[in-house]
Amino acid sequence: MELYDLKGKKALVTGGTKGIGNAIANELAAAGATVIISARTAPENTPHHFIAADLTNAAQVAALAQQITESFGGIDILINNVGGLTTPGGGHGSLTDAHWEQELDLNLISAIRLDRALLPQMIEQNSGVVIHISSVAGKQALWNLNMAYAVSKAALNSYSKALSTELAEKGIRVLTVAPGATKTEPMVKFLNDFSASAGITPEEGMKQLMAQTGGIPMGRMAEPEEVAQLVHFLVSPSAAYLTGTIYAIDGGSLPVVS
Structure with missing residues (x-):
């Protein structure tokens, strides 16, 4: 469909080697975009342009932005997908200063850092789209599992x-996509670790987690490709x-009007 065509567009997808990031990269490429992916470690093989970068490292972010400018002349689409749950559960008493700093650096500062490096070129061309991949956890925290x-x-x-709000008059759109439970390797690992610590099966662990959040009305986790299709539209x-x-x-899991 012409309105979904991305031919001629250049997109950067961070964390683009696995899970949701990989699904987004494939979706945008199928729509005609030139796709660049970044991650700390190179994939075994990928059809996309790969640039290694640790986005929690300011020098590596600067090098990533410079390489994109030199090799591609900038980008039209930025998907800030890097992030993850890296801190322990158990509530506030289980979280040290280092835990808080680590989670904020990975899930917030890395996006801010990369935006700051790449937005000047978007502003100069008076166009662009930035997508931040967040989580429904940002609206529904579980104190015993994912507070930080x-x-x-x-x-x-x-x-x-x-x-x-700042960039709207400069021709740049900024949007946030907040997935719920999605069938990715980190989610499977989280479920297995949670279940093992509770001495229950992963199936029972999933039921307990869903009980805390009110369940998923659609009765299943999302596929990464479904998140990618939403990003493609946006x-x-x-x-x-x-x-x-x-x-x-x-899948309707947030129990509030949002």
């Missing part, structure tokens, strides 16, 4: 909204009047 992660994603939501010309909004893709 949820806080970091809530901060990302707020930053994304503020940035969208970066396409069909979404030209959309900016500043958070889009939850969670």
